[in-house]
Amino acid sequence: xxxxxxxxxxxxxxxxxxxxxxxxxxxxxxxxxxxxxxxxxxxxxxxxxxxxxxxxxxxxxxxxxxxxxxxxxxxxxxxxxxxxxxxxxxxxxxxxxxxxxxxxxxxxxxxxxxxxxxxxxxxxxxxxxxxxxxxxxxxxxxxxxxxxxxxxxxxxxxxxxxxxxxxxxxxxxxxxxxxxxxxxxxxxxxxxxxxxxxxxxxxxxxxxxxxxxxxxxxxxxxxxxxxxxxxxxxxxxxxxxxxxxxxxxxxxxxxxxxxxxxxxxxxxxxxxxxxxxxxxxxxxxxxxxxxxxxxxxxxxxxxxxxxxxxxxxxxxxxxxxxxxxxxxxxxxxxxxxxxxxxxxxxxxxxxxxxxxxxxxxxxxxxxxxxxxxxxxxxxx
Ligand code: SF4
Numbered sequence: 001x002x003x004x005x006x007x008x009x010x011x012x013x014x015x016x017x018x019x020x021x022x023x024x025x026x027x028x029x030x031x032x033x034x035x036x037x038x039x040x041x042x043x044x045x046x047x048x049x050x051x052x053x054x055x056x057x058x059x060x061x062x063x064x065x066x067x068x069x070x071x072x073x074x075x076x077x078x079x080x081x082x083x084x085x086x087x088x089x090x091x092x093x094x095x096x097x098x099x100x101x102x103x104x105x106x107x108x109x110x111x112x113x114x115x116x117x118x119x120x121x122x123x124x125x126x127x128x129x130x131x132x133x134x135x136x137x138x139x140x141x142x143x144x145x146x147x148x149x150x151x152x153x154x155x156x157x158x159x160x161x162x163x164x165x166x167x168x169x170x171x172x173x174x175x176x177x178x179x180x181x182x183x184x185x186x187x188x189x190x191x192x193x194x195x196x197x198x199x200x201x202x203x204x205x206x207x208x209x210x211x212x213x214x215x216x217x218x219x220x221x222x223x224x225x226x227x228x229x230x231x232x233x234x235x236x237x238x239x240x241x242x243x244x245x246x247x248x249x250x251x252x253x254x255x256x257x258x259x260x261x262x263x264x265x266x267x268x269x270x271x272x273x274x275x276x277x278x279x280x281x282x283x284x285x286x287x288x289x290x291x292x293x294x295x296x297x298x299x300x301x302x303x304x305x306x307x308x309x310x311x312x313x314x315x316x317x318x319x320x321x322x323x324x325x326x327x328x329x330x331x332x333x334x335x336x337x338x339x340x341x342x343x344x345x346x347x348x349x350x351x352x353x354x355x356x357x358x359x360x361x362x363x364x365x366x367x368x369x370x371x372x373x374x375x376x377x378x379x380x
Contacts (some may be wrong), residue, residue: 017069019264020093022053023275024078025293028109032145035207037277037291038076050085052297054092056274061096064272064282068097070261071104073126079108083120090124103167103260105130110156111147115163118156122163128259129160130200134173135183136190143177145211150190157194167257169198174231176204177221184231188238197257201235201250203228229370236366249320249369266317268309273302281308312380319376324356324363338362342379349375 026041026049027034041049071093073086081089086106093099105128106121108114118129133153135141141148153170160168170191174184191199204222207213212220223231236246244252248266251259264271273280277291280302287302289295311334318325330338346362349355354368354375364372 016269017067018064018097019070019072019261019269019271020057020068020097021072021074021261021271021273021275021278022057022078022089022093023273023278023289024049024073024075024081025276026075026080027077028080028112029145029147030211032143032211033204033207035210036076039293041080046081046085048297049293050081050088053089053275056296057089057092058096060272060274061093066097068093068099068272069102070264071097071099071102072261073104073106074130075107077109077112078106079112079114079117079121083117083124086117086121086126087124090121090126094125099125103128105169105259105261107132108156109148110152114156115159118159118163118165122160122165127165128167128169129165130169131156131160131171133170133187133191133194135176135179136187137179137183140176140179140183140187144173153190153194157196167198168194168196169200169259170194170196171200171202172235174201174203174235175223175228179223179231180227181230181234184234185238188235192238192242198251198253198259199239199244201232201239201252203232203250232370233366245322246366247322249364249372266320268314268317279305284309315379316376319362319364319372319379322363324361326361328360345378349378 023037025038026046027038028040030038071090073089078086090104102125104126106126107130108118110131110133118126131153132146134144134146136150138149157168172187172191206217206220206222239252240246244254245258246252247258248262251262253259261271268281270282271280272282273289276289276293276296279286279288284307286305286308288305289302290300311330314330314333315325325338327338343357343362346355346357349368350357354365354371356363356365364375368375
């Protein structure tokens with residue numbers, strides 16, 4: 001089979017239920033490091049946006065006529081919309097995409113009093129909460145310009161549990177200005193005390209068009225690369241010890257709690273993204289909406305980004321996962337062997353302790369995850 005024909009064959013082999021991502025482009029205040037598309041809003045705008053989003057969900061529901069088994073309300077800060085609007089969005093998605101036994105995630109900012117919002121959201125079907133904790137050290141939260149403190153996090157987790165949400169994920173950030181291994185351990189202890197089912201760990205990346213990006217690096221007091229590597233490996237050590245499975249570069253979960261929605265991205269399965277700055281992978285094509293709420297209100301269509309499902313993309317995404325890339329799966333998808341040349345490259349990294357190579361496949365080690373970009377580039 002020719003390589004050119006591979007993408008179409010690839011995505012048609014994985015016609016599973018869809019994942020739906022709905023973006024809410026509002027935040028109460030912009031965090032100093034954040035490059036996501038979000039604006040400040042008010043009730044009038046939240047209402048207008050909810051109506052536009054529901055309309056678009058209905059439009060694609062009819063057009064695609066396919067069931068979904070994950071719904072992810074991300075942002076921005078979707079919890080700002082309040083329970084009633086979140087309920088309306090979830091009900092519309094259920095009406096058009098079935099969502100039987102689906103994983104339905106809501107991202108939330110613990111700074112806001114969410115008791116009522118979470119109760120209504122849970123009644124509408126939200127069963128997973130993703131909470132932006134980031135750190136338990138007040139000075140670190142301040143440097144990130146986060147609005148919450150530890151009491152807010154404790155309150156929100158207990159409100160979510162009381163509402164019946166039994167799957168809670170906490171975000172933790174590493175590489176924060178001034179962060180040390182000792183302050184990281186304090187944050188890890190705090191997060192573990194909340195007993196979450198899932199923890200996402202992100203290394204702070206300085207994006208040029210952010211307040212951090214516009215600040216001279218010597219003024220930011222960022223941990224250097226070696227310290228950041230130590231912070232990452234310490235996080236892996238602590239979370240592995242506590243029984244979390246490191247199933248993806250940035251994600252740890254208790255048994256059975258891996259994010260079903262995010263796994264669709266890494267497994268190259270299809271998903272529909274709606275809202276400004278959201279991305280879709282459908283019918284072998286990757287598309288995206290512009291970073292503009294006005295364009296979205298105007299009803300503009302998503303733009304073509306690239307063909308998806310190539311062998312390069314498959315290698316890149318599979319190597320993000322603990323399970324790595326299986327040679328038989330690769331052959332069944334692309335109709336050709338994973339080349340000996342690539343296996344020889346992987347063996348070189350294995351000698352450095354960065355990869356594992358077996359008869360059946362290749363995967364990155366935790367140290368390999370730290371330099372995954374270079375290894376994946378070399379393999380491709
Ligand atoms: S709350 Fe989240 S999405 Fe909003 S600015 Fe902060 S990091 Fe970005």
